[in-house]
Amino acid sequence: MSASGLPYHLRPRKFVDRELFAEFVAQLLSSEGSENYVYISMGGKHLSDHRSLYRRTAIQCLYSFDGNQDIVAHQNYFKPFDGVCCEELYSNELAGKIDSILGRFSKTNAIIWLDYTASISATQLDEVSTLIGKLRPGDVLRVTVNLQAKDRDQMESVLPLAQRTMAELTADYIRNITGSYLRETTKEVAASRIDLALSECLEAAFVRGLSQTGYVPIPVLLTKYTDSTTMFVATVLIQEGEQPQVPLGWRFVPSDWQDILLIDLPDLTPSERYRFDPVMHHTVEEISAILGFNFVNADELDRYRRFHRFYPIFESVAS
Amino acid sequence: MTSSARDIRGGPTKLFFVSMLTKDISLMDAILDLVDNSIDGAMRSLGDKMSDANSLAGYFCKLTINSKLFEVLDNCGGIPDELLDTAFQLGRPRLEADKNIPTIGMYGIGMKRAIFKISESAGVVSKSCTKVASVSYSRDWLNPDNDSWDLQIEESAVVDEERGFKIGSNDLRPEISIQFGKADFINSLRYKIGEHFGYLIERGFLIEVNGDPVSPRVAKLMFNPDKNVLPYDFSATIGGVKVKVTIGFFRQLTREVELEEATESNKDTDLNQSGITVICNDRVIVASDTTALTGWGVGATPKYHPQFRAIAGVISFFSLDATLLPVATTKHDLDQSKESFQIARNMAMEGIVLFTSFTNRWKGREQETDAILDRHEIKPARSIVLAEDAKLGSVSRVAPDARKFMPELPKPASSSRVRRVAFSRDATEIKKMAEFLLGKPDANPGDVGVAAWEDALVKMDRK
Numbered sequence: 001m002s003a004s005g006l007p008y009h010l011r012p013r014k015f016v017d018r019e020l021f022a023e024f025v026a027q028l029l030s031s032e033g034s035e036n037y038v039y040i041s042m043g044g045k046h047l048s049d050h051r052s053l054y055r056r057t058a059i060q061c062l063y064s065f066d067g068n069q070d071i072v073a074h075q076n077y078f079k080p081f082d083g084v085c086c087e088e089l090y091s092n093e094l095a096g097k098i099d100s101i102l103g104r105f106s107k108t109n110a111i112i113w114l115d116y117t118a119s120i121s122a123t124q125l126d127e128v129s130t131l132i133g134k135l136r137p138g139d140v141l142r143v144t145v146n147l148q149a150k151d152r153d154q155m156e157s158v159l160p161l162a163q164r165t166m167a168e169l170t171a172d173y174i175r176n177i178t179g180s181y182l183r184e185t186t187k188e189v190a191a192s193r194i195d196l197a198l199s200e201c202l203e204a205a206f207v208r209g210l211s212q213t214g215y216v217p218i219p220v221l222l223t224k225y226t227d228s229t230t231m232f233v234a235t236v237l238i239q240e241g242e243q244p245q246v247p248l249g250w251r252f253v254p255s256d257w258q259d260i261l262l263i264d265l266p267d268l269t270p271s272e273r274y275r276f277d278p279v280m281h282h283t284v285e286e287i288s289a290i291l292g293f294n295f296v297n298a299d300e301l302d303r304y305r306r307f308h309r310f311y312p313i314f315e316s317v318a319s
Numbered sequence: 320m321t322s323s324a325r326d327i328r329g330g331p332t333k334l335f336f337v338s339m340l341t342k343d344i345s346l347m348d349a350i351l352d353l354v355d356n357s358i359d360g361a362m363r364s365l366g367d368k369m370s371d372a373n374s375l376a377g378y379f380c381k382l383t384i385n386s387k388l389f390e391v392l393d394n395c396g397g398i399p400d401e402l403l404d405t406a407f408q409l410g411r412p413r414l415e416a417d418k419n420i421p422t423i424g425m426y427g428i429g430m431k432r433a434i435f436k437i438s439e440s441a442g443v444v445s446k447s448c449t450k451v452a453s454v455s456y457s458r459d460w461l462n463p464d465n466d467s468w469d470l471q472i473e474e475s476a477v478v479d480e481e482r483g484f485k486i487g488s489n490d491l492r493p494e495i496s497i498q499f500g501k502a503d504f505i506n507s508l509r510y511k512i513g514e515h516f517g518y519l520i521e522r523g524f525l526i527e528v529n530g531d532p533v534s535p536r537v538a539k540l541m542f543n544p545d546k547n548v549l550p551y552d553f554s555a556t557i558g559g560v561k562v563k564v565t566i567g568f569f570r571q572l573t574r575e576v577e578l579e580e581a582t583e584s585n586k587d588t589d590l591n592q593s594g595i596t597v598i599c600n601d602r603v604i605v606a607s608d609t610t611a612l613t614g615w616g617v618g619a620t621p622k623y624h625p626q627f628r629a630i631a632g633v634i635s636f637f638s639l640d641a642t643l644l645p646v647a648t649t650k651h652d653l654d655q656s657k658e659s660f661q662i663a664r665n666m667a668m669e670g671i672v673l674f675t676s677f678t679n680r681w682k683g684r685e686q687e688t689d690a691i692l693d694r695h696e697i698k699p700a701r702s703i704v705l706a707e708d709a710k711l712g713s714v715s716r717v718a719p720d721a722r723k724f725m726p727e728l729p730k731p732a733s734s735s736r737v738r739r740v741a742f743s744r745d746a747t748e749i750k751k752m753a754e755f756l757l758g759k760p761d762a763n764p765g766d767v768g769v770a771a772w773e774d775a776l777v778k779m780d781r782k
Binding site: 068070122156157158159160161162175176177178179180183184185187204207208211 | 502503538570
C-alpha cells in the first residue's frame with residue numbers, strides 16, 4: 001500500500017489514520033464479537049494493517065490480496081502467523097469473491113479496506129459501488145482515494161473549452177474523471193478542500209451501490225491527510241436503518257459527509273516529543289514561556305493532543 | 320349452432336394505459352416529457368419570436384421532487400382554450416394541433432403517461448389568458464378496474480397574472496416515492512435534464528430541480544480561422560427537415576499518458592463529451608454517441624478510440640412538423656429509417672474521418688498541436704455557420720439545397736515519421752530495466768521503454 005515508496009509504517013500521518021481505524025474496529029468488535037469477522041485488504045509487502053488490527057482487535061481471520069504475485073509471495077513468506085491468507089487478486093475481482101472468502105473462514109461479516117494509490121477515477125468508484133452492493137449490515141468498508149495535483153494547463157487540456165476560475169476548473173476536472181459521481185450542483189472545488197469533493201464522490205458510490213439492497217452506509221470516520229498528495233479516507237458501517245448505531249465509546253463519528261478530520265501532525269523527532277510530552281497539557285502561551293520560544297500554535301497543539309495516543313512509537317515501528 | 324352476430328368491445332382498457340403503457344418509459348424519461356410539455360407551452364406563447372437566440376428567457380419549469388411530493392410548475396402560458404377539451408385525452412385527435420411549434424411530442428400521451436407512472440392520484444391546473452382549468456385524476460379514476468374515461472374539468476375566471484401549468488401529487492406510488500427520496504436519483508435527473516435540454520437552457524429557458532437551476536451541457540467547438548482550425552459543417556433540407564452537421568475539436572489531443580490510463584480503465588465516464596450528439600428541435604435525443612449509430616466504425620470511418628477523445632459534434636434536425644423528425648415515439652431514441660437521418664449520418668462520417676485523420680497525422684507529436692488547438696477560440700457548435708457561407712461553403716449533391724464546408728486542417732511541416740513502438744514484457748524484467756537504466760524500480764513502463772530505446776541508439780551510433 002505504499003504510495004510514495006516509503007515503508008508504510010514510517011508514514012506518520014497514514015500511521016495515525018490507520019490506528020484510528022483500528023481503534024474503531026476494536027470498539028465495534030467488542031460488542032459484535034471478533035469471531036464473526038474477517039478482515040480483507042491489500043496489505044502490501046509488510047501486512048501492516050493486518051498486524052495492527054490483529055494486535056488491537058484479536059481478529060483472527062485476516063485476508064490480503066494483491067495483483068502482483070511477487071508481493072503475494074513476500075506476504076506469504078513473512079506473514080506473522082498462519083491465520084493470514086494472502087492471494088493474488090485484482091481489486092475489481094474482489095466483489096465477486098466476497099462470499100467465497102467469508103465461506104472459507106466460516107464468517108458472517110467482513111471488514112474491508114480498499115486503498116487506491118492511483119488518482120481517483122470513475123473506474124475506482126464503480127469498483128467501490130459494485131463491492132458495497134455485496135455487503136450486509138454489520139460489514140465495514142473503508143476506502144482511500146486521492147487526487148494527484150495537476151496545474152491549470154494540464155486540467156484544461158482534457159476539458160471542453162471554457163473560461164473558468166481555478167475552483168471551477170478543479171470541479172470540472174474532477175467531474176471529467178469521476179463522471180456523475182460528483183454532484184451536478186458542485187460547480188466549484190477550492191484547492192484547499194479537494195477532500196470535500198472526494199467525500200462527495202465516495203458517498204455517491206456507496207449510496208449507488210447499496211440502492212438495490214436498501215441498506216445504508218453510515219460514515220463512522222472521515223479523515224484527510226497529505227503525503228505527496230491529499231488523501232481522503234472514508235470508513236462506513238453498513239446498517240439497515242438511517243439512525244447511526246456506532247459503538248458508544250467511538251468519539252470520531254462525523255456529523256455529516258463534510259465533517260472531515262484533518263490528520264496533520266507537528267513535525268517532531270522522537271527526542272523532541274520525549275521532551276515536549278511532559279508540558280503538552282499547558283496552554284500555548286505557557287508552553288512558549290517554558291521552552292523560551294514559540295513552538296506550536298493552538299491548532300497544532302489541539303491536534304497533537306487529540307492524536308497523541310495514536311502516534312507511532314519505537315515499538316510500533318520496530319514491528 | 321345457428322350463426323349470430325353481436326357487438327363486443329374492441330376499445331382500450333384502463334389497465335393497459337395506467338399499468339402497461341407506463342412500463343414503456345423510464346421514470347426519468349417520463350419526467351423529461353413533462354418538462355418538454357412546458358417548453359412546448361413556451362414556444363406556443365412566443366409565436367413568431369421563437370427563433371430568436373435568447374427568446375426563451377423569462378420562461379421556466381420548476382420541479383419539486385421528494386419522497387412525499389412531486390410537482391411541476393411552469394409559466395409557459397397554460398393550455399389554450401381551443402386545445403383544452405382534447406388536451407386531457409389519451410392520444411392527440413388532431414396532429415395539426417401543434418403544427419407550427421418546434422416540438423417533438425406528437426402523440427399526446429406524455430403528460431398522462433407520466434402521471435400514471437408516478438402517482439396514485441394527481442391534480443392538474445392550467446392558467447391561460449382566459450381561464451383557469453383544473454382536472455383531478457383521483458385514485459378511483461386511476462383504478463385499472465374502473466373503465467370510465469370521463470374526467471371532470473373545473474373552469475373559472477383568471478384572477479392573477481400567472482399563466483402556466485401545474486401538475487402536483489402528494490400521493491406517489493410507493494416504488495416512485497422511494498426513488499424520489501434518493502439523492503442519487505435527483506443528481507442523475509439533474510445531469511440528464513442538463514444534457515437533454517441544454518440547448519434550450521442556453522436560449523434562456525430556466526429549469527430548476529428542488530430550487531437549484533440546472534446547468535446546460537452543450538457542445539462547443541474550436542473555431543480559429545487564423546490557424547485553419549475550423550469544424551466540418553454541412554446543411555441541407557431533406558424531407559421537410561432542416562439538417563445541420565458540425566464536427567470538430569473541443570479540447571486538445573489525447574496524450575500518451577491518457578491513452579495508457581484508458582487502456583487500463585477501459586472506459587470513459589458517464590459524462591464523457593466526446594462523440595456525436597443528435598438534436599431534434601433543440602432537444603438532445605442521443606448525447607455524445609461513439610457507436611455505429613452516428614457512424615463510428617461504419618465503412619471506412621474508424622471505430623471510436625480514446626485517441627479520438629478530442630472530437631465532438633452535433634447532428635441537428637429542425638422541423639415545425641414533428642412527424643417528419645427522425646425521433647422515435649419514446650422521444651429518447653432515433654428513427655434510423657428516415658432519409659434525413661441516413662444522409663446526416665453519412666455527413667457525420669465524413670467529418671469524423673477528417674478529424675480522426677488529423678489525430679493520426681500528428682500522432683506522437685500531440686504537444687506540437689497545443690499551439691494550434693487554441694483553447695481560447697471556441698464557439699457553440701450550433702452557432703457555427705460555415706456551409707451556408709457563400710464564400711466558404713460549396714454545393715453538395717446529396718440534396719437540392721445541400722452545402723458543405725470541409726476545413727483544410729493544419730498538417731505537420733514534415734510528414735510525421737513518428738511511429739508507435741509498443742510491446743508487452745514481464746513486469747519483473749521491466750522493474751530490473753527501470754532500476755538499471757533510470758535508478759527507479761517503479762518507473763512508468765513507457766519511460767523505461769524510451770530509456771531502453773535511447774540507450775540502444777547510443778550504442779548503435781558508437782559502432
